[in-house]
Amino acid sequence: xxxxxxxxxxxxxxxxxxxxxxxxxxxxxxxxxxxxxxxxxxxxxxxxxxxxxxxxxxxxxxxxxxxxxxxxxxxxxxxxxxxxxxxxxxxxxxxxxxxxxxxxxxxxxxxxxxxxxxxxxxxxxxxxxxxxxxxxxxxxxxxxxxxxxxxxxxxxxxxxxxxxxxxxxxxxxxxxxxxxxxxxxxxxxxxxxxxxxxxxxxxxxxxxxxxxxxxxxxxxxxxxxxxxxxxxxxxxxxxxxxxxxxxxxxxxxxxxxxxxxxxxxxxxxxxxxxxxxxxxxxxxxxxxxxxxxxxxxxxxxxxxxxxxxxxxxxxxxxxxxxxxxxxxxxxxxxxxxxxxxxxxxxxxxxxxxxxxxxxxxxxxxxxxxxxxxxxxxxxxxxxxxxxxxxxxxxxxxxxxxxxxxxxxxxxxxxxxxxxxxxxxxxxxxxxxxxxxxxxxxxxxxxxxxxxxxxxxxxxxxxxxx
RNA sequence: UCCCCUGUAGCUCAGUCGGCAGAGCAGCGGACUGUUAAUCCGCGUGUCGGUGGUUCGAGCCCACCCGGGGGAGCCA
Numbered sequence: 105x106x107x108x109x110x111x112x113x114x115x116x117x118x119x120x121x122x123x124x125x126x127x128x129x130x131x132x133x134x135x136x137x138x139x140x141x142x143x144x145x146x147x148x149x150x151x152x153x154x155x156x157x158x159x160x161x162x163x164x165x166x167x168x169x170x171x172x173x174x175x176x177x178x179x180x181x182x183x184x185x186x187x188x189x190x191x192x193x194x195x196x197x198x199x200x201x202x203x204x205x206x207x208x209x210x211x212x213x214x215x216x217x218x219x220x221x222x223x224x225x226x227x228x229x230x231x232x233x234x235x236x237x238x239x240x241x242x243x244x245x246x247x248x249x250x251x252x253x254x255x256x257x258x259x260x261x262x263x264x265x266x267x268x269x270x271x272x273x274x275x276x277x278x279x280x281x282x283x284x285x286x287x288x289x290x291x292x293x294x295x296x297x298x299x300x301x302x303x304x305x306x307x308x309x310x311x312x313x314x315x316x317x318x319x320x321x322x323x324x325x326x327x328x329x330x331x332x333x334x335x336x337x338x339x340x341x342x343x344x345x346x347x348x349x350x351x352x353x354x355x356x357x358x359x360x361x362x363x364x365x366x367x368x369x370x371x372x373x374x375x376x377x378x379x380x381x382x383x384x385x386x387x388x389x390x391x392x393x394x395x396x397x398x399x400x401x402x403x404x405x406x407x408x409x410x411x412x413x414x415x416x417x418x419x420x421x422x423x424x425x426x427x428x429x430x431x432x433x434x435x436x437x438x439x440x441x442x443x444x445x446x447x448x449x450x451x452x453x454x455x456x457x458x459x460x461x462x463x464x465x466x467x468x469x470x471x472x473x474x475x476x477x478x479x480x481x482x483x484x485x486x487x488x489x490x491x492x493x494x495x496x497x498x499x500x501x502x503x504x505x506x507x508x509x510x511x512x513x514x515x516x517x518x519x520x521x522x523x524x525x526x527x528x529x530x531x532x533x534x535x536x537x538x539x540x541x542x543x544x545x546x547x548x549x550x551x552x553x554x555x556x557x558x559x560x561x562x563x564x565x566x567x568x569x
Numbered sequence: 570u571c572c573c574c575u576g577u578a579g580c581u582c583a584g585u586c587g588g589c590a591g592a593g594c595a596g597c598g599g600a601c602u603g604u605u606a607a608u609c610c611g612c613g614u615g616u617c618g619g620u621g622g623u624u625c626g627a628g629c630c631c632a633c634c635c636g637g638g639g640g641a642g643c644c645a
Contacts, residue, residue, distance in 0.1 A: 137603070211595095345644085
């Protein structure tokens with residue numbers, strides 16, 4: 105007869121009282137009683153909370169092993185799940201057998217039984233998932249990812265894997281990382297320039313900044329698709345909201361117009377929030393209590409209310425009449441600055457706001473030109489604390505209009521030949537958007553710095569681990 | 570990239586007017602207790618980010634460099 109290995113999440117469930125079981129995990133704390141026993145708190149990542157183990161002095165290895173247990177040690181413990189007589193937990197385990205798999209030297213192990221700053225924990229990115237905060241962030245990140253697949257599958261969207269290496273540098277979303285196998289110290293040259301025809305792909309190649317253009321190709325066949333993958337930006341931006349490598353979800357749907365797109369974004373955001381509030385209540389309570397008081401009520405309010413829609417022109421009007429002193433002046437035609445976006449979502453609306461119909465001059469070439477000839481069918485979703493969490497648009501499906509727009513921006517037709525084919529053959533209205541996963545995790549948890557919501561952050565000058 | 574702040578013990582930080590480097594936590598030793606950030610007593614810990622300068626004397630003042638944080642731009 106072997107004892108069943110169960111998770112600590114399961115062991116903490118009062119339904120487990122009376123069971124014999126085995127748990128496996130890492131020691132968080134040990135408190136000794138000279139009365140002849142010890143309390144050991146063990147965490148295995150399955151739950152925010154620990155399981156309290158009562159290790160009696162009668163255990164054969166009590167003095168040799170139990171009393172040597174340090175924070176971070178890995179253990180396998182068999183015992184009986186009992187109703188706890190102490191405060192703070194419903195169940196506990198009375199150990200009948202305890203085995204140490206690996207010690208963690210108390211003098212060397214960096215994680216102490218106290219709070220560390222997030223800055224210090226970034227230096228120990230390989231150990232920080234063992235802390236309360238980073239364990240909780242990791243579980244929320246997983247739940248948001250899972251909810252994403254659930255949501256799109258449920259809405260009839262197919263997952264498409266778009267390429268990570270791209271040979272076109274014309275995705276138009278910022279600076280790209282070059283991918284090359286040419287020797288960096290002595291590359292082949294022609295006419296004094298690097299001969300990229302000798303490179304791996306016979307031409308220059310880069311890490312993708314967006315899967316959108318390829319996504320459009322599949323939407324114009326499968327109808328509704330989404331991508332979920334890493335994206336890369338070689339921009340020298342040093343903020344709490346930017347990463348050089350981040351994960352993006354990009355749905356794209358044929359026959360969708362701007363309003364369909366906005367409604368999809370709202371359903372998607374609400375689905376994710378509902379998912380974490382229902383499935384990660386212990387983690388969310390932690391964020392409410394220790395990271396951002398008021399978080400739960402704010403997220404619940406988002407779920408309960410329809411999103412406010414506001415055209416760019418209305419937004420400019422609101423900002424102009426706000427009486428607020430802005431560092432950057434507001435006028436129709438200028439791009440909205442962080443301070444403007446923050447005012448709109450945090451003060452004016454106090455919740456998510458969908459801005460749409462931006463001046464064409466400040467938006468990308470592929471966005472559909474509105475009938476006014478001045479604006480394009482773009483939409484951004486802004487949320488308090490984070491700012492832009494979603495950016496999207498209805499795409500320009502009319503070949504002549506798209507070509508005209510490209511010409512005026514100096515883009516070369518031959519670079520976009522396959523993208524233009526989508527308009528040449530059976531063109532349809534379509535729309536889509538991109539959501540930055542890390543910004544969603546930030547918004548969901550209240551974590552202030554984006555470097556703390558991705559396991560191993562990459563930012564300018566930092567590629568450790 | 571620009572602006573501001575910051576760097577002292579393993580961690581969090583104090584250090585006055587330029588005059589012997591000091592607290593809490595962690596650790597170690599002991600006591601005590603169905604404890605839960607346990608409690609109580611005792612003990613140790615330093616390239617004061619680096620280099621140069623001013624000075625009889627620099628953690629403190631000056632210059633440059635490096636690291637960290639916040640904000641801005643760009644964006645998701």
